[in-house]
Amino acid sequence: MTLATKLRGPGWYRAAISQPIAFLFAFGLVALVRSLYGWDPVVDWEAITTVALITMPLGFIVGIGCFDYWFRWAAGAPTVPEDHSGHGATKWQDYFKVNTDHKVIGIQYIVTTFIFFVIGGLTAMLIRAELAQPGTQFVDPNTYNGLFSVHASLMIFLFIIPVFAGIANFVIPLMIGAPDMAFPRLNALSFWMLPTAGVMMVASFFVEGGAFATGWTAYAPLSTEMPVGQQFFTLGVQFAGASSIATGLNFLVTIITMRAPGMTFWRMPLLVWANFTTSLLVVIATPFIAGSQFFVLLDRSLGTHFFDAGGGGDVLLYQHVFWFYSHPAVYIMMLPGFGIISEVISTHARKPVFGYRMMAFSLVAIVILGFTVWAHHMFVSGMSDWLRVPMMITTLLIAVPTGIKVFSWLATLWRGAIHLTTPMLFALGFITMFTLGGISGIMLGIIPVVIHVSDTYFIVAHIHYVLFGGSVFTIFAGIYHWFPKMTGRMYDESLGKVHFWLSFIFFNLTFGPMHFVGVDGMPRRVADYADEFATMNAFISVSSFFFGLSFLVFLYNMITSWRNGPKAAANPWRAHSIEWQVSSPPPIFNFDEIPTVVGGPYEYGVPGAVHAVFKEEGAPAKATPAPAGGGGAPPPGE
Amino acid sequence: MESASVALGRTHDEDQHDDHHGPPEANQSSRIDASLLGMFLFIISEIMLFGAFFTAYFFIRVVGDTEWPAPGEHLPVVVAGINTAILISSSFTMHWALEGARNENRAALRVGMLTTFLLGLTFLCIQINEYVFIGFAPADNAQGSIFYGLTGLHGAHVFVGLTLLAMATTRAFRGHFTAKEHRGVEVPGIYWHFVDVMWIVVYTVIYVI
Amino acid sequence: MRRLLRKRPALGMALLSGTATAVGIAISLAIDWFPDAASTASKDIDNLWDVLLIASVPVFVLVMSVALYSVFAWKVKPGDTSDGAPIHGHTKLEVVWVTIPFVMVTALALYGWVVLDDIEAKEKDPLIVNVTAQQFAWSFEYPALDKVKSNQLVLPKDRRVELRVKTKDVIHSFWVPEFRLKTDTVPGLTTKVRVTPNRLGRYDVVCAELCGIGHATMRQAVRVVPPGEFQGWVSERKQRAGDGGVAAAGGDTAVAGKTLFADTGCTACHTLADAGSEASAGPPLDDLTKDAAKFGKREGQSAEEYVKTAIEQPEAFVVPGFTKGTMPDNYKKNLSSAEISTLVKYLSDVSGKETK
């Protein structure tokens, strides 16, 4: 290929060349408009940065090739007949291209998001290093504020939310017996918006005035006054949000229209239910954060007065709009995990999920209730007093559907045949730690208590118990559980267990003590604190470094097992759901023939029960439904 | 079969037979067409985006109890009303075009698409004209901010709608779309109807009440 | 043992969780969670907290013990391919675990509501204090007491106080941990805190909402004093404003300066041996004479002028290594010019004295 064709065709060359062009375009546009209006100075770097933050990511996405097909369609040109050249991966380079295969996209998602997890985690290490002693040691207060803002934004928008989308991308179409997602190209586009958003957030460290430093909540009017780094959040979130909406929509359409014959809603695995409900939340709630950031953008760039009390604006408007998204967002960060845990527990305890229907209904209940509680983040914000008690009641009521889930998992364990594999360990860790975090959530829901502990380390403890002990543990459980399916290899079980125990112990040693310092009066988001908290903080910091290191065990296990782990059987866990009935990794088009679902997904212990067959009864199966536990390496030791 | 995923190091050796070149026909588990459903869901999320802006409107006008429009300012209710009529009529021509596609009436399809597009464009031009002569700017006061915010957001949607219509129109003139296969008209059409209905709400809220 | 547990799971469970609950509650109540309780609200909230602990521990213990118990009783050996019991559900059980949490949270919500009404109750004739937040300092004004202004919040013990909180710029949050009360300061609004301090002592007003670089150090003193002393303080404030506190200190500027330095909250950020303060948010002032000579020359000011400007307009010159905007710039407004001179004189006199 000559360079010219390389530059014209989709890919990294074209993406690279698009960047200077997009920048010059932004520069030119701003200079042109400003000189037309006679504004001074013509070269306004904040304005140029803002425009460039829109044109450059778009340039990248176009350059890499997400839009080629649509451009041709839009121009009315005959579209290239689908030769499936952009589908599936045969070599590692294929993962760096726009690919329409949901399995490839799933892995792209997971690897990318874990990279951002590491960056977010390293910022947390810097936070802890600074907090190890009172006073200022490593970073000045401005950098510190930037650190935790970027930390939280990466963890939430570039790790938890998209990694769940990644796992679901890989698993859901297989689980419901579909050959791919409903909109494979949109799926690819959703993925490629992510790295751009993440790079934007990290890049904010390098601009004048430092990274955005207003927390992940970016409350106005602070965020409308901060230096230009804030724009990287304001616009980065838009890309992450658009990505999230597109995926949510894609999941909904896939689940509604592409289920295999016989796969009624009441035969869907709970992971599918979980992603269905999560996607509803995403599609309905995410536009609100887009709105909140649009207002900030307008206030910053056009001088509007949405949050300017002096000009007739309303400061609390920001918080209402923001939390109307961001509370549902915490369930966006939890419900897929609930789904994973249901799969893992029933498979590794070899029992049907207890109260399957209630499990599905409780998801729906959480979605509905989740929209009615946003103001519990605003109990001390000065909002209308009358709104507080209703919000307290709805907040506390969320304990009921969540309780249904927790108790049903426990009942699923009860009298099971429990295999203490790594995914199972993480699932158990999840149930217990999430309960603790949920209970602290209930305490936070009670107004007189939260008046004292709001904005303290008690909140930081709650956040990490629900997000790390909750979401991240489910992610680990899910990654270990589907690792054989995704890579075709088995991970190292003993290393997995070491990883679990190290992270479980150091997790508690890191975040447990935060409850105490919080109630005792240490505010959050501070680079410096009163000397009385010195001992506790030193302890927390040291634990957190070990906690960080425990992640290396995971990383090592994943990389070496992916390269040379023993070949995995099609169905190492002897699970019933459909993704385990095809080879590991699955064939490029998932199935040769769409399976037919004949029963529930969790009929463990029911003699002769099958979830899906690949051919009408009697006829010989054409595809490769692997015999349970058959072939390849033996199931891993416990 | 080819492996969909590869190990980081070695490639798999079990990829032997390659007896088909495409995915199996997916099962249709719902009567609704995927792209229509997708568009409906997208519209839900668009409605929520407008919802965020209406929330801002609510806080500024109702909670903040400000005068509307700001003292000394005036909203061109009549001109905007005529503009509303223009936009609404474009919904009817859109429907006519779709019927044309359904009945293989190429002329109706083409003329319908073209008029819809031109009506939409007219709306947008009148809107821009209104901005020029309205006499206040987004930065003047919060009422101005939300006025431009809501109408601008809607204007952006008209622009997106027009882009979609332009594509569909181009394809209509290039001879695409048949009685069976006309989703390329139907889906942008639905979006266009949404843009129209949303304008009625915006118009009522901003200009009328 | 394991066989027995497998046979009588309910018994084992009850034993396990019963003991653990008792131990858990005992431990959690024994922990000293809170800072000192210095207002009537503190007691209500601390009691509520204890009730919450008593309600939460059993829930957590139950979850924990069922999980541990199941693993202990039903873990299978590697290679065992048997399945668990095919139990799909149990309606009665499910009703129970919907009802009990429902009742629990409803009760807690009601209790919470009662406490909320209690701590926010209005009383007749409260002492009103206007609190103003700005990046990064608090100022206090007593409208009914000749508009006395102060950088320190002084409150009489056992009197209902209504704090009316405002901000000049972004959102801050007024929090006194010992009072257990907090409210954000919102541009465009006046928020309120009602409090009855009931313990003498010196506490901190802590800013609890991220407000920019100085957020961590945005702290000032609250003193709860006997009512008599409060009256004295008010008149003294008025007088001090006139002469910079010199008379109150018996004519000794050094004592007056030291008091003022501590009361105004300079000690929160500066190390000064004479005033006994050790803090690192701002430059140490023990060597101030040297700095003042050096930087003052650079700025074309005398040493005294330099110190004065450093207090009145901290932004004018920023000591290398520190961040602009950390030191509050409201002293010029909240202190009288006599007080500022006292401070300048005091700082110029004491610095250099204790070094070496």
Ligand code: HEA
């Ligand atoms: C995964 C994310 C996640 C999840 C699932 C939750 C779950 C909950 N959260 Fe949390 N929350 C956050 C993430 C999450 N939260 C974050 C990130 C913040 C901080 C944002 C910021 O300011 O930066 C926050 C802040 C936050 C606040 C605001 C505090 C403040 O800033 O002042 C409140 C207040 O009500 C709250 C409450 C709750 C409640 C009631 C639940 C409930 O859903 C919990 C329900 C679960 C259980 C209760 C456990 C299981 C149930 C049983 C075993 C049944 C029996 C139980 C009882 C009878 C009690 N959360």
Ligand code: HEA
């Ligand atoms: C999913 C979300 C998530 C996750 C996973 C984490 C993970 C961690 N968080 Fe984070 N955190 C938040 C979400 C999350 N956090 C949120 C929402 C806030 C609120 C922000 C705000 O106020 O706006 C917050 C705030 C927050 C604070 C409070 C800051 C403040 O208020 O001033 C602290 C302080 O200790 C902290 C610490 C940590 C630590 C130690 C980890 C650890 O678990 C990280 C462990 C991971 C790694 C360390 C990376 C991988 C490891 C390696 C590559 C090995 C190499 C390791 C070493 C060299 C040691 N977090």
Ligand code: CUA
């Ligand atoms: Cu003021 Cu934080």
Ligand SMILES: [Cu+2]
């Ligand atoms: Cu919430």
